[in-house]
Amino acid sequence: MATRVFVDGHEGTTGLRIHEYLIGRSDIDLLVIDSAKRKDAQERARLLNAADVVFLCLPDAAAKEAVALIENPATCVIDASTAHRTAPGWVFGLPELAADQRAKLRATKRIANPGCHASAFILAMRPLVDAGLVPMDAAITANSITGYSGGGKSMIAQYEAKEEDFDTKLLSPRPYALGLTHKHQPEMAAHSGLKHQPLFQPIVGPFYKGLTVSLPLHLSALKPGTTPEQIHAVLAARYSGERFIRVLPLRDAESLAGGFFDVQGCNDTNRVDLFVFASEQHAMVMARLDNLGKGASGAAVQSMNVHLGCDEALGL
Incomplete structure (x- = not known):
């Protein structure tokens, strides 16, 4: 039936x-x-x-x-x-x-x-908190860039207006939620294992869909001795066998072959891609998804x- x-x-x-x-x-x-x-x-x-x-x-x-x-x-x-x-x-x-x-x-x-931002944030952060690499009481900052479809019908209409009605300001990336109380923040904290809501800065861009949340981490603020290799290994182990989550190689060269990251690389899929880029002092964990799909x-x-x-x- x-x-x-x-x-x-x-x-x-x-x-x-x-x-x-x-x-x-x-x-x-x-x-x-x-x-x-x-x-x-x-x-x-x-x-x-x-x-x-x-x-x-x-x-x-x-x-x-x-x-x-x-x-x-x-x-x-x-x-x-x-x-x-x-x-x-x-x-x-x-x-x-x-x-x-x-x-x-x-x-x-x-x-x-x-929420779309929350899914990306939680999937990137939760394994690191569970593994003890990121302290539960850590002060976390997260940045996101997303396509305009996440704003619903009214925002889509703004971006897809006829040329004579189009506001050229929309051609630039637009930071928003500058009251620092984005509606996804409570679930970000509640389901990532963090005690405090992250400081979250979303940006809407002039493209229909696609989303990436970035988590900048100071290695010195994590569990003593934490390395980028450990961060990557924790994510890879956590999502091993998950059909909708890919953990790309550490410092994935292919993703940056042209010098820039492709925010729309998961569009038209239900997939989440996770990345760890790193230097000797810092790590950047990034999660990418289709904000209308897995988001x-x-x-x-x-x-x-x-x-x-x-x-x-x-x-x-």
Whole structure:
């Protein structure tokens, strides 16, 4: 019997791509709301409770409202908003987070899909904290550059405006979240093992998708005697056998063959690439992903696959 799936908020960037991942799957029966009833609470409630799996691609407040409408204990909710990423009773939708994470995803009916910046940060940082190389109370700085699709429909419209309406300021990289309270910071700390939120500086660039988070580390601030080789070895050991995570060679020459790093190198995949670049005093750990794939819709579908017990890569 096919799994009944309802995407609440399928008109947005994340919801549309989830539909693209699922539309051709014979094991999925997609439930679609009539466009005229999109804001009809009764019809939404009917579909939310009729589904085996619900994806919430909504603002935080609307996601909480949708969860409140679900009375069917068998319905698994995968929430793509920020609302439940550190909430009790919700499992973080990052199968590679820890050895027991997949078991938790299979057992739960409440999954919080990670943010794109957070996924990259956590996958790069968590193994180093678990191994004791980065102290739990370390003061960590993280930088990110991402494509404009992460800003949703309104930002996409700005960047893809007609020439006569285009703001040329958008041609430059644009740092943002300068209030230093980016919405991904709580989950970055909660799921990386750090006691304090990182100082996080994101930048949006004039390209559609692709994301890289960089973690600059002073070797002197890490566990005494820590070397770049140890950092790389910890990451390689942690993700050995993970089909969606690649740890590239230390100081990967191929990635810098042209002198510059390719932020878009994981686009159109559900893959995360991890890099360690280093000098005698410093290490730069970098995580690269497609912010619409492993950073959003791909991650949600992967968590659904884990929860259902089917091939984790199905449809991806």
